[in-house]
Amino acid sequence: MANLKLVVERRSGTGRRACRVLRREGRIPAVLYGRNQEVIPLMVTAEALRSALKVESPIVDLDVAGKPESALIKDVQYDPMGETILHVDFTRVAMDEEIEIAVPIEPRGRPAGAEEGGVLEQTVKEIQVTCLPSNIPNAIVVDISALKLGDSLHVRELTLPPGVRTAVAGEIVVFLVARPLEEKPEAAEEKERLEPELIRPEGRGEAEEKEAVAEEEKKKGGEKS
């Protein structure tokens, strides 16, 4: 399958102020680096980038001022609300060289243990895999319908697509059908606790106490005289 083509332009201005100007104009600052070649500051239109991110493959064919480059969308920075794209990192890839990339793990089906009141827990959401850029799977789909209450599925049990391998330890649990936790009745002690305990440095506490005692004695002495 051909990769998505993305037209990008070189940008001259770098830094916060220049990037803000770009964003106001509807363009997003980006950078291309990797394979011991030149680091190129780029800019891309917001619409083009959004359509590229909708495509499931993370590999894009960049057109940098007429020069084609295959690149991986390595990182996308969003604003704190998670709406606006602030910056994109592209890294050069060779289509005949393997790369390491994180791929999401997606469950399929309803575990058998869920009927018995079990709760499905996914402890690993992404897995680092090594493969050729053309073989990057969109997701690793796992059929979990056979999992009973208390069963778990490990990394070694995942079926990876051909040409894809992982160096992640096989004993790591990916899915788990856990027994639901019973809500513990509150202990009487907990109920009584209205205010938290104060943290006092030990040494200081004693010194303060001595000071207070000395002050009190002074006062008493003053009253007598």
Add this chain to the structure above:
Amino acid sequence: MALMPKRVKFRKCHRGRVRGLAHRGNRVVFGDYGLQALEAGWVSAREIEAGRVAANHFLAREGKVWIRVFPSKPVSKKPAETRMGGGKGEPEEWVAVVRPGTVLVELGGIAEDLAKQTLNRVAHKLSVKTRFVGGG
């Protein structure tokens, strides 16, 4: 029992100002769906507990709920019909400081429509405007 710290260094603290956006705790990390704050404010331990109870009751042991905020700020109050002066009031409640973007609650292991219904019920217990967000 509402959430509160076990040990604190100081019983009372200044009110402070809630400025800016949430630069941390603003993504769905543990579950699949979340409830994101759209405005700044204080969410009390009582609200958090009410939201948790509402979610657990509606889900009836299905799925998993994560509370992503903790009320670590004491709010003091003077008793009713008291003249001004006499120092700062006694701690009344504990609140979590929330900035726009903070993910307050997360849900996992359930379908999206059920998650939306559950988080809608949680949102009604909170004093800040929120929205439903998906994971990823």
